[in-house]
Every structure is written in C-alpha cells, then in structure tokens.
Amino acid sequence: MKIxxxxxxxxxxxxxxxxxxxxGKIDTTGLEWKLNPFDEYAVxxxxxxxxxxxxxxxxxxxxxxxxxxxxxxxxxxxxxxxTGADRAIRIDAGDxxxxxxxxxHALAALIKKENFDLILLGKQAVDGDSNQVxxxxxxxxxxxQATFAATIKSEADKAxxxxxxxxxxxxxxxxxxxxxVSVDLRIVAPKSxxxxxxxxxxxxxxxxxxxxxxxxxxxxxxxxxEVKLAxxxxxxxxxxxxxxxxxxxxxxxxxxxxxxxxxxxxxxxEAKAL
Amino acid sequence: MTKPIQAxxxxxxxxxxxxxxxxxxxxxxxxxxxxxxxAWGEDEVKSTLxxxxxxxxxxxxxxxxxGDQEGCKIVDGRVVAPTGFKExxxxxxxxxxxxxxxxxxxxxxxxxxxxxxxxxxxxxxANTAFxxxxxxxxxxxxxxxxxGTPEQKKTYVERMYNGTWGGTMCLTESQAGSDVxxxxxxxxxxxxxTYSIRGTKIYxxxxxxxxxxxxxxxxxVLARIDGAPAGTKGLTLFxxxxxxxxxxxxxTGSNDVHVTALEHKMGINGSAxxxxxxxxxxxxxxxxxxxxxxxxxxxxxxxxMMNGARIAVGIQGVSVASAAYLxxxxxxxxxxxxxxMAHWKDATAPRVSIIEHADVRRMxxxxxxxxxxxxxxxxxxxxxxxxxxxxxxxxxALAAYxxxxxxxxxPLAKSYGSDQAFRVCETAIQTYxxxxxxxxxxxxxxxxxxxxxxxxxxxxxxxxxxxxxRKLGQAGGANLQAFLGDVAKFIAANKxxxxxxxxxxxxASAQEAVGGSAMRLLMWFQTGNVTMVPLNxxxxxxxxxxxxxxxxxxxxxxxxxxxxxxxxxxxxxASFYQGKIAAAQFYARNVLPGVEAKAALMGNxxxxxxxxxVEAFATV
Numbered sequence: 060m061k062i063x064x065x066x067x068x069x070x071x072x073x074x075x076x077x078x079x080x081x082x083g084k085i086d087t088t089g090l091e092w093k094l095n096p097f098d099e100y101a102v103x104x105x106x107x108x109x110x111x112x113x114x115x116x117x118x119x120x121x122x123x124x125x126x127x128x129x130x131x132x133x134x135x136x137x138x139x140x141x142t143g144a145d146r147a148i149r150i151d152a153g154d155x156x157x158x159x160x161x162x163x164h165a166l167a168a169l170i171k172k173e174n175f176d177l178i179l180l181g182k183q184a185v186d187g188d189s190n191q192v193x194x195x196x197x198x199x200x201x202x203x204q205a206t207f208a209a210t211i212k213s214e215a216d217k218a219x220x221x222x223x224x225x226x227x228x229x230x231x232x233x234x235x236x237x238x239x240v241s242v243d244l245r246i247v248a249p250k251s252x253x254x255x256x257x258x259x260x261x262x263x264x265x266x267x268x269x270x271x272x273x274x275x276x277x278x279x280x281x282x283x284x285e286v287k288l289a290x291x292x293x294x295x296x297x298x299x300x301x302x303x304x305x306x307x308x309x310x311x312x313x314x315x316x317x318x319x320x321x322x323x324x325x326x327x328x329e330a331k332a333l
Numbered sequence: 334m335t336k337p338i339q340a341x342x343x344x345x346x347x348x349x350x351x352x353x354x355x356x357x358x359x360x361x362x363x364x365x366x367x368x369x370x371x372a373w374g375e376d377e378v379k380s381t382l383x384x385x386x387x388x389x390x391x392x393x394x395x396x397x398x399x400g401d402q403e404g405c406k407i408v409d410g411r412v413v414a415p416t417g418f419k420e421x422x423x424x425x426x427x428x429x430x431x432x433x434x435x436x437x438x439x440x441x442x443x444x445x446x447x448x449x450x451x452x453x454x455x456x457x458x459a460n461t462a463f464x465x466x467x468x469x470x471x472x473x474x475x476x477x478x479x480x481g482t483p484e485q486k487k488t489y490v491e492r493m494y495n496g497t498w499g500g501t502m503c504l505t506e507s508q509a510g511s512d513v514x515x516x517x518x519x520x521x522x523x524x525x526x527t528y529s530i531r532g533t534k535i536y537x538x539x540x541x542x543x544x545x546x547x548x549x550x551x552x553x554v555l556a557r558i559d560g561a562p563a564g565t566k567g568l569t570l571f572x573x574x575x576x577x578x579x580x581x582x583x584x585t586g587s588n589d590v591h592v593t594a595l596e597h598k599m600g601i602n603g604s605a606x607x608x609x610x611x612x613x614x615x616x617x618x619x620x621x622x623x624x625x626x627x628x629x630x631x632x633x634x635x636x637x638m639m640n641g642a643r644i645a646v647g648i649q650g651v652s653v654a655s656a657a658y659l660x661x662x663x664x665x666x667x668x669x670x671x672x673x674m675a676h677w678k679d680a681t682a683p684r685v686s687i688i689e690h691a692d693v694r695r696m697x698x699x700x701x702x703x704x705x706x707x708x709x710x711x712x713x714x715x716x717x718x719x720x721x722x723x724x725x726x727x728x729x730a731l732a733a734y735x736x737x738x739x740x741x742x743x744p745l746a747k748s749y750g751s752d753q754a755f756r757v758c759e760t761a762i763q764t765y766x767x768x769x770x771x772x773x774x775x776x777x778x779x780x781x782x783x784x785x786x787x788x789x790x791x792x793x794x795x796x797x798x799x800x801x802x803r804k805l806g807q808a809g810g811a812n813l814q815a816f817l818g819d820v821a822k823f824i825a826a827n828k829x830x831x832x833x834x835x836x837x838x839x840x841a842s843a844q845e846a847v848g849g850s851a852m853r854l855l856m857w858f859q860t861g862n863v864t865m866v867p868l869n870x871x872x873x874x875x876x877x878x879x880x881x882x883x884x885x886x887x888x889x890x891x892x893x894x895x896x897x898x899x900x901x902x903x904x905x906x907a908s909f910y911q912g913k914i915a916a917a918q919f920y921a922r923n924v925l926p927g928v929e930a931k932a933a934l935m936g937n938x939x940x941x942x943x944x945x946x947v948e949a950f951a952t953v
Contacts, residue, residue, distance in 0.1 A: 079903045089905035091349075134376055141380055266391075270384040272429030272442050275377055312683075 060120040060213070060236075062105040063175040064144065065166055067126065068092040068135040069186040080304045087154070094135050097181025099142075100247050103267045105179050106143045108213055112257035119256045121145050125169065127152045127162055133283060140278035141270040147283040150291065158297035161288075163195035168291035170200060175237060176217070182207050182241040193241035203234040209245040212253040338402050340417065342394030343775040344459040345659045348382055349909055351451050354709060357896065358889050359716045361447055368723050370445055378448050385430050385452050389459035392424050397460040400603020401778050405542075405595055412541040412592055412605045418463055422544040426496030430456065431467050439478065439491050446715035446722075450648050454708070458652030461782045462603030466499060466539045468645060473500030473553050476638045477572065482624045485572060489551055492582055499542060499550040502642075503534040503573075503609060504635070511795055513632070514564035518556040518611065520571060520619060530556055530573055530619040531612035533593075536789075540607025541575065541592040547582055550575040552590065554611065554619060555631045562629070570631035571619030573611060589616035600781030639791070640743050644714060646790045647746035650754030650783065651708045657761035657779040658700040664765050664774070665693050687764075696764050699923070700757045702916040705889070706882035707750045713885055714742045737812035741804050742881065744796035748871075749878030751786030752793060758783050797870035800877070801854050813851060820844045820884045832894045832914060833887055836921035840883050843928035847873075847880050850932045864943055869935050876928045883917075883925045890917035 070078060071091040079086040094102075102124065109120025124139040125148040126132050136147040150165050157165075170178065178200075183190035197204035209229050210222035217236045222229035224243045234240070245251060249262040316322045327333040355361045355378060365373045400415040407413070425431060434449035435441020457464045474493035477485055492498045509515040518532025534540075534554065541550055552573040561567030576584040589612050596606040611617045621627055622634060665688040673689055676682035687693045721735035758780035762769035769776045787793045805813050824841050827833060850873055857865040893913035900907055 074905070079905070081903065086903065088901055091905075134379075137376055138380060141384070269388050269391075269424075269428055270380060271427060272381060272384075272433060275380045275384060276372055276442055278380075279372075279374065279377060 060109055060176045061174065062108065062120065062122050062177045062179055063166075063170065064098070064101045064105050064122060064124045064139070064179050065126065065162070065192065066098045066102075066124050066135055066139060067095045067181075067184045067186075068128065068132055069095045069184055072096075072185055078306070080306060084301070085304055092131075092135065094138055095181055095184045095186075097183060097185070097242065097244070098139075099181075099267045100242050100244060101179040101181050102139050102142060102144055103247050104208075104211060104242050104252055105177075106268070107252040107257070107263065108177075108211070108254045110143075110254070110256060112254075112261040112263060115143070118145065123148065123175070125150065125166070127157055127165055127288070129153060136283060137278045138270065140281045140283070141275040142268055143274060144281075146281055148286055149283065150286050150288055152288045156288070156297065158299040159189050159191035160195060160298050161293060161295050163192050163199055164295050165288060165291050165293045166192070166196050167199040168293055169286065172291075177219070177236055178202075178239045180239070180241045182243050193239055197239035200237075200239065202238050204239040204241075205232050205234050206241045207243045208240050209243050210251045210253075211240065211242075211246065213255050215255055338399050340395040340399050342390050342397075342459070343660060344390060344394040344397065344656050345663075346386055346455055346458060346655065347659065348386060349906075350705065350708070351382055351454075352379060353889070353893075353909075353913070354712045355447060355451070357892055358709070358885075359447060359712055361445055361716065361719070364445060364719055364723055369443065370719075370723070372442070373444055373448075378444075381430075381433070381444070381448065382451060382455070385428075385455050388424070388428055388430070389455045392421050393456060393459040393463055396421055396463060396603070398775070398778065400460065400462045401600075401782075402602075402772075404602040405605040407592060407595060410591060411543060412595070412607065414466070414542045414544055414605065415603045418466070418542075418603065419544050421460075421463060422467065422496060423546075425456075425467060426546075431471055431496070432494050435494055436478075439474075439494050441494065446718040447712050450644070450711050450715045453645060453648045454652040454655070454711075456652075457649050458656045460603070461649055461653060462601040464649075465601065465604040466542055466544055467496070469502065469539045470494075470496075470498065470500035470545075470551075472638065472642050472645070473502060473551060475641060476502075476553055476570070476634065477551075477622065479638065480570075480623045480627065480634050481572075485620065485622065485624075488582075489572065492547065493551060496545060497547040497549075497582060498574075499539055499545045501537050501539050501550060501552045501609075502635075503537050503540075503552050503554040505534060505536045506532065507535055511792060513555065514566075514568070516555050516557060516568060518554060520556040520558045520569060520621075522558065523618075526625070527618045527620060528556075528558070528571060529612060529615060530554060530571060530617045531615070532556060532610075534609045534611070535607075536596065537607045537609045538604055538789075540605060540609045542605055547578075547584065548576070549578060549582075549584055552609070552611075553622065555635070556619070558628060565632040567629055568631035569628045570622040570634050572622055573617065573619040577618070587616070588618060589614050599784055600778070601785060640739065642790050643743050643747040643796070644711065646786050647707070647711050647714075647750035650750035650752075650786045651704065651711055653779045653783045653786075654700070654707065654754040654757035655704045657758045657776050657783075658697075658704045660775055660779075661700065661761040661764040661769075662688075662697055664768070665697060668765075668768075693764060696760050698915065698919045700760050700764075701912070702886065702920040702924070703753045703757050703882075705913075705916050706886050706920060707746075707753050709885035709889060710742070710878070710882055711746050711750065713881075714739060714746050717742070734815055737808055738816060740807060741800075741812040741816055744800040744804060744874060745878045745881055747790065748787070748793040748796040748874055749882070751783070752875070754783045754786055755780065793874075794867070794871055797874040798867065800874050801866060801870045805851055805854065816881075817844060817848055820880060823884055823888055827887075827891055830891060830894070833890055833917070833921075836887060836918055836925075839921045839925045840880070840887055843876075843880050843883060843925045846929045846932035847877050850876060850935050853935055862938075864940060865938060868940065868942065872931050872935065876931050879924055879928050883920055886917035886920050890914045 071093045105122040122144045124144045127150045180193045205221035207224040208221045209224045212220040220233050222231050247266050364370050396417045403415040430452050432441035433444045437443050470493050474490050478490045493500045520528040554571045554573045555568045557567050575590045577586050577588045578584050591610045592607045594608040668687050669684040670687050672682035673685050717735045717738040721732045724732035761776040893910035897910040
C-alpha cells in the first residue's frame with residue numbers, strides 16, 4: 060500500500076503561553092514548532108498499515124509525507140522521516156498564502172500526478188482547529204472519505220473498514236481504495252490498526268512510536284523533494300480572511316460562598332443558571 | 334495497608350537551555366557536518382534531544398519512584414532489578430541513545446561528546462538508579478575498546494555497547510576503598526594462560542542483574558598476581574565474565590562469580606550495590622585486559638578511563654539538580670501561601686503563590702544559577718573533548734591545549750557538580766517547605782539519590798588532591814595558565830560591557846585570587862608545609878570551580894544580552910535571555926565575592942584540625 064500523509068507544523072502546545080497576538084495576526088517569531096499531534100497519529104497509522112508489527116524493520120509498503128510551507132518546515136518532514144516514513148515532499152509556500160482550501164487544492168494536484176492508495180490525515184490541526192482539509196480533499200479528488208477514524212482494518216481486496224468516532228460509540232464504514240481517511244486520537248491504541256501484514260494477536264505500544272537514534276540519522280539520507288505551488292497549477296487565492304485574533308480573557312478569581320443557600324441564590328440571581 | 338507505588342513521571346528538562354549551550358554559547362555548529370562529525374547537523378542534534386526527552390519522560394521517568402521504593406532483591410542467588418527495569422533496558426537499547434557518541438565501528442552514532450553529555454543528563458535525570466546499569470556496561474566496554482586485545486575487543490565490546498551483556502568495574506574491597514592499592518583479590522596463572530581469580534569485591538554497582546539480553550555481566554576486576562609488587566603498582570585488570578559462553582556469546586555455564594549480598598542505601602535504591610565473590614569454588618577464570626604484556630598496569634588503565642566515569646558523575650549531579658530545581662519552580666508557582674509583602678499588615682489580603690516571596694525567589698535564582706553553571710561547565714568540558722578529537726592530526730598543539738583543559742576540568746566537573754547537586758536538592762526541599770520532606774513530592778528522593786555523587790568514582794577529596802597534586806602542575810603548569818588565560822581574555826574583551834561590566838570586575842578579582850592561591854599551594858609544596866595542602870585542597874577546588882562557573886555563566890549572559898538586543902519586541906525568547914543574564918549576575922554578586930574570602934582563609938594557614946589530639950575531639 061502506498062500512503063500519503065499530509066503534515067502541518069503547529070506552535071508547540073506546551074508553550075502556548077508564549078503565543079502573542081500582533082496587529083490582528085499571531086506572531087510566529089521565536090515560536091517552537093512541533094508536528095501537529097493528530098498528524099503524528101496519521102503517520103503512526105500509515106506505518107502500522109505498511110509493516111509487520113513483529114518485524115518493523117522490513118517495509119511492506121510506502122509512506123510519503125508532505126507539507127506546505129517555507130524551507131524551515133523541512134524539519135517537520137524530517138521528524139516524520141525519523142519515526143519511519145520513507146520519503147518526503149515539501150510544497151513551497153508562505154504561511155500567509157494558504158488556507159485549508161488552497162492546501163486541499165495543492166494536495167489534490169499532487170495526488171493526481173502520483174498514484175496513492177490512501178491519503179491519511181490528522182482530523183484537524185490543533186492551532187486553527189478548522190477540520191476542513193480531509194473533507195475538501197476527498198471532494199476535489201472525488202474519492203470516498205471516512206473521517207475521525209478510531210480504528211482501521213485493512214482488507215485484502217483493497218478496502219478499509221474504518222471505525223469512525225461518533226457520539227456514543229463507533230460507526231463502522233467500508234471504503235474502497237483509493238480513499239481519504241482522517242484519524243482521531245484513539246487510532247494509536249495498541250490494537251486500533253489491523254493490517255494484513257501483522258498477526259491479529261500483535262499488540263502495539265500505546266501511542267506514537269519513538270524516533271530511535273539510528274532512524275534520526277537515517278532520516279537525513281531519505282529523499283526529500285521540493286515542489287513549487289505554482290508548478291502544481293494551484294492558483295486559488297485563500298478564501299479565508301483572518302480579521303483578528305485575541306487571547307482568551309484571563310479567568311477571574313472565584314468567590315467563596317458561606318452556605319448552600321447562598322450558592323443557590325447566586326446561581327439563580329447572578330449566574331441565572333437556575 | 335501500604336499504598337501502591339504510582340509509576341508517574343516527575344522529571345522535566347529545559348531543552349531551550351540545552352540548545353542555547355550547544356548552538357549559541359559553545360557553537361558546536363562549527364564542528365558539525367564535517368570531519369569526525371560529518372553525519373551530524375543541527376537538525377539531528379535537536380531531534381535527538383527532543384526524541385530522547387520524550388523517551389525518558391514516558392519510559393524511564395515513571396520508574397524512578399518505583400525503583401526507589403521497591404529496591405533490588407536477591408532471589409535464588411540472582412539480583413532482581415525493580416519492576417519495569419527490564420523492559421526499559423530493552424527500549425533504551427532499541428532507541429540507541431547509550432552509544433550516541435560511540436565509534437560507528439561498534440554500532441555507535443559518532444556524535445559529539447557535548448551532545449552525549451546532554452543525552453546522559455536526560456537519562457540520568459529521569460532515573461538515576463536505572464541509568465547506572467547501562468552506564469556501567471558502557472564504561473567497562475570503553476576500557477576494553479581502548480586497552481583490550483583484538484580478540485577481546487571482538488568478543489566483548491559491541492555486546493556490551495548494545496545491551497547483550499552488562500558490565501561492572503570491580504575495584505573496591507572492604508579494606509581497599511580510596512586506598513585501592515590495598516586490594517587483596519588474587520590472580521594465579523593457569524597452564525593455558527588464563528588466570529584463576531579469587532577474592533571479594535564490595536560496593537559493585539550492577540554487580541549482577543536480570544536486565545541484559547544475553548543474561549551475562551562482564552566484570553573488570555583489579556587483582557594482584559602472585560609475586561606482583563605491593564600497592565597500586567602490582568594490580569592487573571582482568572576481564573571476568575559472570576558466565577562462561579561459547580563463540581556465539583551464548584552462556585554455557587557458571588564462571589564461579591556470585592553476588593552474596595546487597596547494600597541497603599540512602600538513595601539510588603533501584604541500582605543494585607553488590608558484594609561479589611569471585612572463585613569461592615576455585616572455578617573463576619579471568620583474562621588480563623590487553624593480554625600478557627599489560628600485567629601490573631591495571632591502575633594506569635583505570636586512570637585513563639576514569640575521566641569518562643568522572644564526567645559522568647558530574648552529569649549525574651547536573652541532571653538531578655536540574656530536575657529538583659524545575660520541580661521546585663513548578664511548586665513555587667502553584668503553591669499559595671501568605672500575602673504579598675506590600676500588604677503585610679492586611680490579614681485579608683489575597684494569598685499569593687510563594688514565588689511572589691523574596692526569599693523563595695532568592696532560592697529559585699540561586700538554584701537556577703548553580704544548575705546552569707554546572708551544566709555549562711560539563712558542556713564546556715565535553716566541547717574541549719570534541720575539539721581535541723576534531724583537531725587531532727590537523728593542529729596537534731591546539732588539540733593538546735584542549736586535551737589539557739579536559740584533564741584540568743574533570744575534577745572540577747565531578748566535584749563541584751556533585752557537591753552543588755546535593756545543595757541544590759536541599760534548597761529545593763526548603764522551597765517546598767514541609768511538603769518537600771514527604772514522599773508525595775520527588776525532591777526528597779533527588780536529595781537522597783544525589784549524596785553518593787560526591788563519594789563514588791573517587792571521593793571529592795580525592796578529586797581535589799588530583800587537582801592540586803597532579804593537574805595544576807601538569808604540562809609544567811601550562812594547563813592552569815591556559816585556563817586562567819581563557820578567563821582573562823574573556824574579561825579583557827568584555828570589561829566595559831554595558832550590562833555586565835561591574836560583574837566582570839568581580840570575576841577578575843576572583844580569577845586573581847585563584848591564581849594567587851595556586852601559587853600559595855605551590856609554596857606549601859616547596860617549603861615542606863605539605864599538611865596545608867589536604868586541608869585546603871577542597872577549598873581550592875571549589876574556588877577554581879566558582880571562577881570557571883562564573884566565567885561560563887557570564888559568557889552565556891554576554892551572548893544572551895547581545896541576542897536580546899536583536900530580538901523584536903515581545904519575542905518568545907526574551908524572557909529566556911533575561912533569565913540567563915539574571916542567573917549570571919546573581920552568581921557574580923552572591924558567589925564570586927566568596928572566592929576572595931576563601932583565598933584569605935587559605936592565607937590564615939589554619940592547622941587546628943591536625944594540631945588537635947585525637948582524644949580532644951570528644952570525651953566519648
């Protein structure tokens with residue numbers, strides 16, 4: 060199976076307190092970047108689908124990672140190569156020139172040039188939380204889609220059974236490949252991904268695999284090519300205009316109430332919650 | 334009912350600080366991508382540190398308290414390490430971090446030492462006791478890599494580097510601690526050229542365990558061959574496997590090596606400290622390291638490799654001190670107690686986080702300065718190692734300068750790093766107050782774990798005597814002169830610094846005091862007043878360390894000040910750089926002036942401790 064995993068770098072959520080708003084824009088200078096966690100799960104899922112879990116050294120498929128962004132985003136691509144992806148593509152673009160729609164157009168154009176069996180994405184990026192690219196991409200490609208995957212089982216007849224996170228449980232759908240699948244966080248549980256290559260009894264470690272030292276060193280030698288946005292024939296201007304950003308208001312200090320009657324009174328008269 | 338042990342991670346590290354040291358202060362970028370470090374670039378270094386940090390938080394960190402509370406035990410004559418250690422060993426070796434700086438010939442990644450020490454800090458900080466086992470296997474393998482016969486290298490080195498076998502250093506005996514030359518373990522030559530080893534070694538870390546893939550441990554044992562001279566000159570270093578094995582390294586039977594007891598210790602409880610008996614049934618075979626030509630050279634062999642082990646202990650100090658500081662900082666931000674000084678008369682004033690209190694701030698900045706100072710010293714030292722390696726064969730004089738600085742700074746990194754670690758841990762407990770004294774928080778364990786650092790691998794007094802007795806005079810005093818010269822150059826280049834100028838004057842005074850005190854030590858040697866030397870060796874080591882740390886902190890602060898000027902307003906790094914400057918200033922103002930005071934104390938030539946009769950110490 061040949062899988063494309065689109066990636067996005069996001070400001071390190073652990074350092075969210077450093078984010079500054081500057082003139083209606085988020086000031087990105089000096090921010091530490093990290094691979095979007097849901098995209099990490101997508102890479103992990105793609106690796107599990109293209110290997111035998113009992114012997115992960117032999118690759119039994121191909122995982123290609125792609126991102127849109129300036130030169131520095133190659134660090135993000137290398138970090139995915141270091142966990143085991145086979146090669147990488149960077150579509151050169153400035154951060155201001157793209158929104159979810161241009162990303163979906165660019166990916167669709169790239170995918171039309173090269174055959175992939177499966178496009179695996181994180182369900183959303185943890186910065187903008189837009190949750191748009193997977194759905195737009197499936198539409199532009201005219202491919203089936205299954206979003207918010209909590210489980211994936213690959214079948215020999217080039218189909219996937221995807222357990223989608225829905226309210227109150229999971230909804231199993233079968234999609235014929237090629238398809239677009241976006242993943243949710245439970246996809247990295249020990250038995251969430253069932254590949255034809257791995258014994259059903261195999262248990263993966265919970266979560267995303269570590270980047271071993273030798274893999275980090277090998278990542279440098281894996282192919283990473285650059286493609287220009289214009290070469291993909293993408294001319295669409297961003298459709299989303301960001302009007303302004305502001306930080307959430309600081310939480311106000313609470314008050315202590317003397318007794319239950321006081322609490323009920325405040326809930327009724329001040330909070331108007333009762 | 335006993336509470337179950339909760340395996341949760343408390344370790345944290347500041348990767349921004351680590352990257353600052355590597356790339357901004359010591360500029361290892363100049364070394365990367367060429368020569369010995371061809372395979373390494375900035376991306377690889379940063380990815381390695383962040384991957385390692387994630388690994389230690391998720392795998393080693395949660396086992397730190399487990400190892401502390403569970404400890405090790407002997408079951409059927411074998412040492413059983415704490416729950417989870419075996420799986421952690423497997424994962425550590427799968428990750429490859431243990432051999433990050435090792436020669437690729439032995440499966441290593443050939444990274445700079447400066448990166449290795451920080452990887453070591455992460456592993457050791459997350460779980461000091463666990464990290465002892467792979468650390469000792471590594472150290473023993475290095476000895477064989479350096480001194481072994483070609484066959485010994487082929488047999489042992491890679492297997493000890495990759496986790497197949499564990500390893501130990503067996504020096505100490507009950508009557509031979511710091512006085513290694515009193516070792517009584519014997520070696521008798523057999524007809525086939527092997528030696529029969531017999532004796533008992535104590536305090537052997539990792540003397541046995543159930544962690545290694547091949548379930549074998551390779552001991553390096555100091556023993557005396559029949560008829561060899563007394564003292565250290567008659568000691569030979571032997572390779573002594575716990576189990577005999579075939580050509581594929583598969584165990585074939587006992588080599589008559591047995592752990593008979595475990596020590597019950599103050600800290601590092603997850604690390605098995607063993608009494609190891611060799612040859613109780615006359616069935617223990619050993620092989621001299623390097624073969625027949627290397628008999629009676631055990632001590633020089635050990636000394637050659639001790640640099641690495643001593644640096645590693647200094648790093649243990651940095652790692653635990655840093656973890657203690659960062660935990661105390663978290664607590665101080667969170668814990669509310671008392672009101673602001675501005676409202677001290679108002680009983681109803683809002684409660685504030687204790688980090689708002691001046692004395693808590695003082696403790697926090699004191700810890701920050703010391704932690705960052707000893708880390709900078711360790712990275713500076715390893716940077717000298719890397720430069721010596723990179724310049725060898727190209728500029729031998731410069732390479733020799735760097736190697737000279739390594740030799741000179743090793744006792745400082747080991748002793749000052751370990752002494753400060755214990756003090757930082759103590760301050761961390763004080764910052765917590767009563768909570769820090771309980772097992773609900775990690776700092777009491779850090780404090781207990783860190784005490785051993787000033788004792789093992791040569792006590793800190795042994796280090797101080799090494800410094801004043803050997804290192805100061807090494808290369809005709811050129812290494813010391815070069816060190817003082819490096820500090821002087823920095824002072825000359827920055828003496829009018831707009832932010833740090835006044836603090837550089839303090840550094841200059843301290844540097845002069847160290848130079849003068851070195852002359853005083855020399856005078857004591859020359860005038861036969863040698864009793865003064867051990868009485869003041871520790872003090873001198875501390876003075877010289879404080880100058881080194883003050884210099885490196887101020888150097889970092891100068892770089893931070895320049896970077897801060899270039900930053901756009903509101904940049905996320907601004908507070909980081911401000912912190913670097915503040916830590917250096919705090920150290921320069923609160924620690925460096927003490928160097929001159931200590932020099933004055935040396936000048937008093939106080940001998941009361943040795944003049945006093947033994948009976949006069951107490952009446953009991």
